[in-house]
Amino acid sequence: MKRRLLIAVLAALAVTAAAVALWDPWDRCDAPEPVCTALGEIGELDNVLDTEVDYDAGSSAANGSGPVLVLWTFRLPETLSPQQAAELAARAAEQAQAVVVGNVELQHAVSIVAGIPQESQVPGMETYPLQLMLGDRPRQETAQAFSFWQQGATQVGNGSVSAPNTEALLELAQLARRLDYEPTLELPDGSIRYTPNGEFKLEQVQLAVEAAQQPNVANAIFGSGSLSVYSSAADDSEQTADIKRWLDAHEPLSEPTAYTLSSPDVGTIFDGWIGRELPDHLMAKPPVLPEGVTAWPGDANAPTCTQDDLKLSLSSPDAALGSRFLSLYAHNVSASACSLQGYAQITFLNADGDVQDDAVTRPETHVSAERIVVPSGEYAISTLNWKAMSTSQDPDETTDLSVAALPNLEPVVLTPMHQERPTSLDILDGARVDLGPWVQAAEGWSKPGESSGSGERPGSRAP
Template identity: 30%
Template sequence: MPPLRRVLTLAAASVLVLTGCTPSAGEPSAEEPPAEVTSAAGTVRDLPGVDDVAVTRTPTGAEPVQGNFGQRSEPAPSTVSVEVALTGTLGPSAAGEAAGEAHRLLVAAAGRVDDRENVTVASSFVGGPGLGVSTGPTTTSAVVTDAVEDGFALLAAGATSVGLGLGGRGDGSWDDDPIAATARVSAATRDDLVGLARTAEELDRGVELQAPGVLYRAASRVPDVGAVRLLVAAAGRPGVVDATYLSQEQRITLRSDAEARSQDLADLRRWLETQDYATADDPLAYTVMDAAHAETAGWVSGAEPASYAPHTLDPFTDAEVWPEDPAAPDCAGRDLEVTFGVVDSAAGTRGASVLATNISGGPCAVENVPGLVFENEAGQPQQDVTVEHYEPGVVPGRVVVPDGGTVLAPLLWRAMSTANDPDTTTTVQVTAVPGADPVPLDATTDGTPATGLDVLDGAEVRIGPWTQGD
């Protein structure tokens, strides 16, 4: 029999309600909960600020186990759910204190359950009409106290519901589970969201805020009250159906029912670009979708990121930067020996490079983006390949390459499916500098996939200009 898993877990939800002890039709019949848990539940029920405690036990069936003589079934742990209802009229501090003490008693009780009971204990706390707090395997009482206290404070500030799913390490930190610290907060109207954001800021609590037609999502971050105010104001503009702010993307998205060339849509974009909010060092992108779902993008306050200003690409080396030499001639095609770099991949993105070594016997200069054509095994160019700037704002810079020095042009593209054996790119034709003859490079050897590159028809490839590579 597997050992008892003495944990306190519960799936995160916005609102949790007490479940009765009578199973629904078709569910397994309930069993008696362990005496240790029911005894602790009775103690919790008598705590000041606790209205009720519900304890149920539900078998989860059997788990297949592979033995010496084939597969057999062994009872799976049954689930004991302990749900603590807190008095809705409690102040935040009193509610947090009651929840923390209840959690301490339940954790201790779970630890006393005999291993032969083979149960998993799950606990949660509900309060008032809309608070739900669930505990994780190593949640401390201090974390529960803080979470419930914050939840009651948010309800007092006008939230209709607050949900927190607690996890993380036993010391109460959130480093390994940042989403667990986030309160999912709902409000009746969008006008309530700014006040809730202020409250969350005072509590130092990350929140996700939502109201009809408005969503502010900031993962584990404490909310930016100014961003919430901007979002709420944008949601109230003529024609706006819904508004979303995603802090991880630093973007506000507005969906409008206005036609593409309507005055409402033009006014909305003008309004976004004239708001006193974003800066080049702290930009916020916007996307506006019209009635046909066509998108228009831009920057709030008209503030493009500082990185979008024209700039050259930093060298891909830690070595000393090559000196300028105004007298150095431009490199010709015959002056450069071109090779293909190693392919790297991560999170669905491919990276590679084209290298060019100066073999002219003296310094020469390059200042361009190499021309690339991706060909399949039959020597046919891949169709509809789009070439984009490597990074926004990057422009070629003059690089004087010493004799024997190597410059590098980086490449990035999204991974493409090769499940049905499409014609992969096996050769890359490289025109190193203007006027040079294309040089065919084998893309199936020396650090590249033996089957070729997954740059297929319709690919989008970002290519950077030459920069120092060694």
């Protein structure tokens, strides 16, 4: 019953918005006598310009159960001070909500409007610059709405405020902070919009404004704690690259703030963090070994691993929840320890042996590339992680990887294997594959034996 009532109330409130726009004349009253009497009395209050009521008898169930929605709307002068408007709205709401009609259960909803009605995008409908559905705190809600209106807002509604320009938007942001209010702020053309995420922060508003003022930015939208920027230029243009450089070089905010950057056709979405400042959980940290595993001894004099020191191999590919995983192993086959630090160099090859277009690795951000000394006979491990990609249109897939353990070493070609048979990977043209640094492959982790399921061939096919 409560669910049906809630749905009915929400539906009726939506109807009210349309009714507000179509009132003409205001003095009609198609409702029971107690409702019409109260409407007349409220209309006689000083500074109530017009009144309207919608007695929605159709909102009750056909058998008479359920409440009847009574939707009241009062038009107030836009020249009232916030305090005057607050007291008047509270008094009008109190009188309206006190109305009783026999044994009928009533559900009252009260809204106030102010300003000169304007044509809406819907033909034949009008909206008001200030249009507010009152809640549990009519005085505070009305005072806030009129404060924004008189500060220069062009549109004020429940939880939303429009400003005529960026200067006014910043002034309204200051007002919101002083009033401890958290509205969505925006410009009418949508070029700037700010929606707070639990706390109204002026630095976030300022960031959205600054981003929107950059060359070739179509709009900047801050919401859910992050900034979305849309470039008016192509994804691969220098203009879009300039915007990304600006975002990366901007002074970080008081908390790490993520951003996305895309062109209007959203062909490619670039993401990052304002000023390149990452949150703690994404900060690169030294790898942590499983409990009970002893780290390999460090040796400052251990030489860097050479081509002959290492034998490379792959694990079988794995998958979970739309993600793909593959491990790369470097087996120290020499008679002494050698050191590794950094990332393998990987190129993805299709079935013809050609390099795949724009398929690249990118370093994982949460693990730092520490120097490790690999004992003779032990394995270092690096991980590859990527999102599943659709192969329904029979695109080029990765069938081999050309891998160099370090940038200055010769690559070898490795073939992924599954159940001792070659298998392709759904790494397609344009893929971005997260690559971990070389770390210690600890006991208890999957490590290949001498007869591992991955093939290694010399670098004769390496590009």
